[in-house]
Amino acid sequence: MLERTTGRLVVRAVDPSTPALATQWRRLQERGGVGTPFLTWEWFSAFAESPTLGRHCVVLVVDGPGGQTVGVLPLEVGPDPQGLRVVRCAAAADLGADHLDVVAASRDREEVAAAAARYVTRVLRWDMADFEGLLQGGALDRALQRELRWPRCLSLPPEVEQVAVLDLRSEDARQRLARRSARGLKWVRRAGGGFSSVTDPARVGPALETLMDLHNERFGERSVVFSTPERRAFHLTAATRLAEAGMARVDRLSTADDDLALEYVLLHGERAYGYQSAFRPGAGHSPGRTVMCQSILAAAGEGRVEYDFLRGDEDYKADYATGSRPDVRLRALRPTPRAAGWLAGRLGRRLVRTLDRRRPGVTDD
Incomplete structure (x- = not known):
């Protein structure tokens, strides 16, 4: 278990099967610490118990000065198909979890998010951070935007999706x-x-x-x-x-x-x-x-x-909508050999496409 003291808070990375976690999470949930069904213990525990889906899960537990848990942040840290070690919010990719933030009471949310974001950027090992499905303007969104910066990492432009x-x-x-x-x-x-x-x-x-x-x-x-x-x-x-x-x-x-x-x-x-x-x-x-x-x-x-209506570009959603509640995707690369190789490949492919378009007689379809 890795532990880091951040200001007056202590952040621990624990396995989802840790016996006390369910009680701590439910207590926060009962006190209004959850803003979306995708951060409830009911949703996360089902995900974490899956031998395949939850095999890379880790939970950041944030404790206050008296040792009482004041926040949690469920994550996945593991390899992607391209060989990069990626950190992301748990279940945020193919399962489409939306409006994600930290689990914490409203009065503690900013401080918990700041401590968790510092732990992500300064303690966890990863090549790429890919925080998809974040609630835009939420505590975790703001905290990660402060932390995912050079020289610790190279941030990519935020991608906003109107939900x-x-x-x-x-x-x-x-x-x-x-x-x-x-x-x-x-x-x-x-x-x-x-x-x-x-x-x-x-x-x-x-x-x-x-x-x-x-x-x-x-x-x-x-x-x-x-x-x-x-x-x-x-x-x-x-x-x-x-x-x-x-x-x-x-x-x-x-x-x-x-x-x-x-x-x-x-x-x-x-x-x-x-x-x-x-x-x-x-x-x-x-x-x-x-x-x-x-x-x-x-x-x-x-x-x-x-x-x-949750994320997705289906036409009917815009037809029925009266407004939007935007999500944001934050991505960043650490200066590691794997991340450098990924970025070089991406830039190389972009350069090839640009040169092809400029070649005489070649037009875009």
Whole structure:
């Protein structure tokens, strides 16, 4: 275990299986230290327990002067396909975790983030830092931007991604959702079905299994999120644990005999998050749109104030959005031989493309 004292705080890197970690994390979570479902213990513990997905996990535990834990930051530190040793937020890549920050009470968040960022840059060993899915303007975003600088590392330009959100307090938005789902809802009711929400933890898993099957049937090799048995197993575990805590459900649009479309929804505080969906092509009337609209209306009916579509450039997200909640990706390279080789290769490929474009008779497609 590596330990570093930063100001009045002590930062430790621990294995996710450390017995006290669950209690410490849950205590912070109960005190409002989590701002997104992707930082809950229910989500992270399912990820960390996966022998393949969580094999590179490490958790930074930040302790105050009296030894009490005031913050945590879950990370992955391991090799990427190009041979670089990369540090990133846990589950932020293919699993699409969004709006990430440190887990800490609001009064401690800035100090915890500063201590964790210093530990990342001055203690951990890595070639590339790739912090994807950070909440732009959050404590960790600001702290890392201060630390990921020369001469410790070479920072790449921040990449901001506008994440579409819908204000559920808007009467116009709710009426639009109702209009757009009216025909589809009428169709399934005539077929003896309707819209319903699966919230029972024992039933969320089977409903999610159906959703994953439909999703993979439609997208095939293009699908990433449910593409392997390990990822499917993770989602089943995470969804069940989140449902037990009232933070996940699967919404269904069904006939009397079959599910036509399903929406996997995460819930946290005043927000609902549309994580993934699936539908049977050619069945019913716009089942995918109908289940999404009804799912959003259900969240509004529960008193949620915002529906977050999460990252992704699908056209429908911009069509329904009333605003955005941006994420940012911060990347940096350490002056190591592996990082230098990666950068040289990248610059070399860019130079070749530039020369090809300038060659007489060559035009861009």
